[in-house]
Every structure is written in C-alpha cells, then in structure tokens.
Amino acid sequence: MNEIKVAFAGVRRSSAFFKAFQLHPETQIVALCDINERTLAEAGKATGVTQLYTVYEKMLDEARPDVVVVATPMQYHAPQAIAALQRDIHVLSEVTACVSMDEARWLVQACRQSSAVYMMAENYIYRKPVVLVQAMVEAGLFGEVYYAEGEYLHELSALHHTPEGQPTWRYYWQVGVNGATYPTHSLGPCLQWIQERPARVSCIGTGRWTDPEHAMEDTILLLCKTASGKLIRVRLDMLSKRPHAMTNYTLQGTKGVFEGARRPGERDWVWISDYCRDPNQWVPLETFEAEFLPEIWRDPPPEALQAGHGGGDYFEVMDFIDAVQGRKAPTIDIHKAMDMTLPGLVSQESIRRGGEWLEVPDSRQW
Template sequence: MLKVGIVGARGLSALKGFQGIEGTEVVALCDLDGDYLELKAKEHGVPRTYRIYEDMLESDIDAVIVSTPMQLHVPQSIAALQAGKHVLCEVTAAVAMDELWWLKETVEASGKVYMMAENYCYIPQNQQIFQMVQQGLFGEVYFGEGDYSHDIRNLAFQANRVEQQAHIGKPTWRNYWQLGKRGNFYPTHSLGPIMQWFQGDRIRSVSTFGAGWHTDNRFRQEDTSITICQMASGKLIKLRLDCISKRPHNMTYYTLQGTKGCYEAPRGLGDTHKIWIEADGGSAEDPQWRPLSDFDDYLPERYKKATEEQRSAGHWGGDYFIVEDFVNAVRGVKKPAIDVYDACEWTAVALLSELSAMNGGRAMDMPDFRNASTVAEQVIKL
C-alpha cells in the first residue's frame, strides 16, 4: 500500500486520483488552519491530521503532495525528500533561482521521485495534440503560443470582492508572490503542454515585455505581460499572462504551428478546438479548419477508456492521470512525466521574465538544469 500525505488542505485536486487507484491511500492531511483541516479530513475520510508538517513527515507515509502556497513549495519538497518521501508538487516549483538549484540537487541526492503536478499538460486535447506531434502529423513544429488570462485580483485579499481602489481585507500570499511580481509569474499552465510538443528542445533565453499599469494600481504586476522563449533550436514560444485586466477567463488557449499542420484552441463564444493537417488532404492553397474532434482517434487510449470516476477527478480526467503517472513513477514502472529538470526550466521562465521585464525586455539566458554541475555554471548570464 502506497501511503500518501497531503500538505495544504485547500489544494486537494490530487485526492480523488489517489482514491481511485488501487494500492494507494491518502492517510494524512496537514494544514495550519485546524478547523478547516478537520472539516476537510472528515469530508474526504482522511484518518490522520497534522498541524505541524514535520510531524507528518515522521509518520509512515511514503509520499507527500505539496499543495500549499507557492513560496512554501521548495522548503516543503526538500524536507519531504530528505525524510525519504516521494514528492508530487503543485506549480510553480519555486519562487527564486537558488531554490531551483537546491531542489535539483536534493532530488538527485535523495534517489526519490519528484514530479511537478502541471495538470494542464493532462487536459485531453493537449494530450491529443502531443500524440499527433509524436506521430509527425504537424511536420516540424516551430512556433507555439499559450495564453493564461484570469483576473485574480479578488484573491489578493481575504475578502472575496474588489471595490475600485480600496484595500479590502488582509493581503493574501498572492498579493506578494503573484500580483506583487512583474513578468510572467505563473507560466507553467501555458508553457508546459507546448514544451512537451517541442520534443527534446530546451529554452535558451527569455524576454518579457509589460503593457504597463492601467486597470488597478495596487499591484506591481502589469495588466498584460508577453514573454518570448527562444529555444535552443531557434524556434519560438510566445506566452501571454493577464491576471489584472477586466475580461472573461481564458486559461487554456494554445496554438501550434508546424511545417505540415497547425492547431488552435478555442477563444470562447461557441469556438471549438480546430486543426488543419496537410496529410489529411488539406489544401495548402486554400487551407480550411476542421474540428479537432474529427481526430479523436489520436487521443491516448486511457483517455478514450476513462471511467466517469476518473473524469470526475478534475480537468476532464487530467487530475486522475497525473496521479496515475506519479504512482507509476514511484513504483518504477516509468519515469516521472514532468521531472525536476522540467520543473526547474519551466519555473525559471517566471523568474527570468521578472528580470527581463524590469530591464526593458532584455533577453535573459536560461541555465541548463540538466547538465550544469558546478556553482560556476549556476549563474544568470546578462
């Protein structure tokens, strides 16, 4: 039996996944808020509760799910790894470059599984495009785009509303670690799926430009930030982050362009996932979109056969399958789908983008987390 503990009672997206996998059990829940902790433990049938994280680490659990605010992810992941526990950590992996190096080195020294829980990689359509890329239907992919538009200003204060410029309630952690930062503080939802589509490539540099402050002057975060990731191959990924503007949410918009085809996610208002593939008889002279659903044969088999219980775990089944991949990695069946090197590179986009935005969009070199082995190689090059 794989015994799992979750730290962060407000982040239970993985819980249903574990409850649906044979041979796994969530046996412990940890949170500082004792009343909320007991409420959630009773609601989900978790037998043991802890208010002190280190006490949970001293118990007989095998793995920890880190679902706390992002500034706690590295300290809690490292503590778990050093206690001999496997780790599935929510995004982003860290809030500082040094933390990424500490995390990488601890994972390598521990021999335990570390996986980042970027569940947008597991959205069915993103997995479908991944399969089609792997089978060469897009030819050589050379441009991708991800858009995360989600007004979260109401989450920056404990009150659940925002009234013009008035400070309402006590600031939450998001006020500082998200809306208190410039650049793309939260890139992994937009970036992760595209990085998987750009098979084997890595990010060489990051450039970020902000649109300025127009909507709400309480925050350092600009209304919109555009990040360009130049790949080692010379290809491009474009990311838009907008968590300030007054607009409908659009958190799962992606495009992909290759030499033999292209894909666009829906923008809303009746739009649908659409694709054009040359090999499907598409005319290069007069290309016409087709719905992605016409190509559902390319969905991974486990998505085609997903049960209602698996789909109900969240994100159209993605929250179940990410847990399944983590469990299989712990059991030695496969490598982590999003390992510590992916976690570090994708998260570093946020940290480098802040420096870039503060320096007029200057290109910031991305460290090579897989190959850098000395402190001299762990530098941010200007």
C-alpha cells in the same frame, strides 16, 4: 512497495487530488496538513482521515508517508518538497516548482541526493486536447513544429485579499512581482509539443492600467527561444478586467497548425496539409481522436471521470504512482519542472531591463 501511504499539505488546493488517490488501487490517504484548523477539520471529516497536522515536518516524521502532495501557496513548494526529499519521501508538487533561483538550485540538489521521486503537478498537459495534439505531433502530422503559444488570462483580484481585507500570498507572490510569475500552465503544453527547453527569454509588459498598487504589469508577454531557434510566446494576465481564458493555445509546424478554442462553446481546430486538400479548410480537432488519441483516453475508466478535469487528475496521479513504483519515469521530472519554472524567474530580470534577452540556466548542468 505495498499500499502507498499518501499525505497532503495544503488541503484546500489538494482536495482536487483526493478523489484520484482514493480511487487508485495502490494508494491510501493517511494524513492531512493545513495551518487553518477549521479547513483541516472539514477535510478530515470529508475524507475520513484522522491524522491531522498543522505543522508540516511533524506530519512527515509522525505519519511517515511514502508520498506527500505539496499543494500549499507557491512560496512553500520548494522548502516543503526539499524537506520531504531529505526524508526520502516521494513528492508531487503543485506549480510553480520554486520562487527563486536559489530555491531552484537547492531543489535540484535535493532531488539528486534523494532516493525519492519528484514530479511537478502541471495538470494542463493532461487536458484532452493537449494530449491529442501531442500524439499528433509525435506522429509527424504537423511536420517540424517551430512555434507555439499559450495564454493564461485569469482575473484573480477576489483572491488577493482575505474577507477581512488582509493581503493573501497571491498578492505578494503572483502579482506582487513583475514578470511571468505563473507561467507553467502556458509553457507546459507548449514544451510538450516543442520538445526543447527555453534557452533565452525576453519579457515585456503593458504597464499598470488596472491597479497601480501591484508590481506586476497588467499583461505580461514572455518570449522564449530554444537553442535551435524555435519560438514560444506566453501571455500572462491576472489583473485585467475580462472573462477568464486560461487555455488559449496555438501550435505551428511545417505541415500544419492547431488553433485552440478561446471562448466557451467554441471548438479546437486544426489544418493539416496531408489531410486537407483546401489550403483554407479547418478541421475540428476531435476528427483525429479515433486514430491518434491514446487508447486509455478514448474510453476512460469510470474512476478517471470521477476524479475531475475530464480524467486529467486521474491520469496525472496514475503517472505519478507509476513513477513511484518504478514502472516509468515521472512525466515532469525535476529538470522538466525547471524548464517550465526558470523562464518565469529569469523574466523578472528581463522585464526590469526593458525586455533584454537573457539566458535561461539549464538545471541539467548544475
């Protein structure tokens, strides 16, 4: 493939990717789409892109991109990804992959019928500590990993209404549904480390103490069991009044443990039995960077640092373009995207049944 033509849907959120695609030597941004004409015009001016659209399908048909980045509100991710896949246009989709079981099946079917690549843009797996822990897991430092947890504590009440007081999509789709509606930032890294899909889930909540207006309970706990019995705990809270803490992670194995920083200024710590003589000796995670951090992360290129998230955005785009070019498999293909999305969909029925354990479908069997 020659220079890859890239289009964006939802310019406010997708602007985080602009720099990464502009800096990539194989890509060119050719079109932008957004229903807000003012936002669209501002993005066009900032990027120098002149093909601007307010109708998504029209952009796909007229601009004829090779790739589309779907960064619209989450209820549009599956329909817009499917529309692109049906045109054999590669898709990088924001999270979550879909908002219903029907959409999940339609999206998997579209991926199977299309010659295009689908990848979900779960950027938390590209955070440097997550990458380092994964490399250490693969090297066997933690032994057999059997427990992981992730927490996404992000008070978003300011985004539930427009300045004019109208409910936004988040009001309906994130906190307007009870259950783990937005689990992928927590599940993503845990699944990278555990390397098994969630087979069963149980979901419970605290009740509604902050604002009874919303269907979602203030704090949601999602427990995921793999077929071999490994356990993942996810805490999701987008309502409680508290400082943000969106990257709380823990990993436990037979030979070691990782405890991520929970507050600004804190460090990530590990205890590894083969390295720590004292059974109570914690070691800073960065101690293991020189030996285990992937080479490209040790001395990231200048363009990576320009792209944001400490290089994560650049590496995510680089992986996606490598998949489009056939150099590697997509990091989060349709089935891994389902592994991160389906537990949240099943959780909505589990919490309705008082935390009953329910099976999570395996999209590979559809």
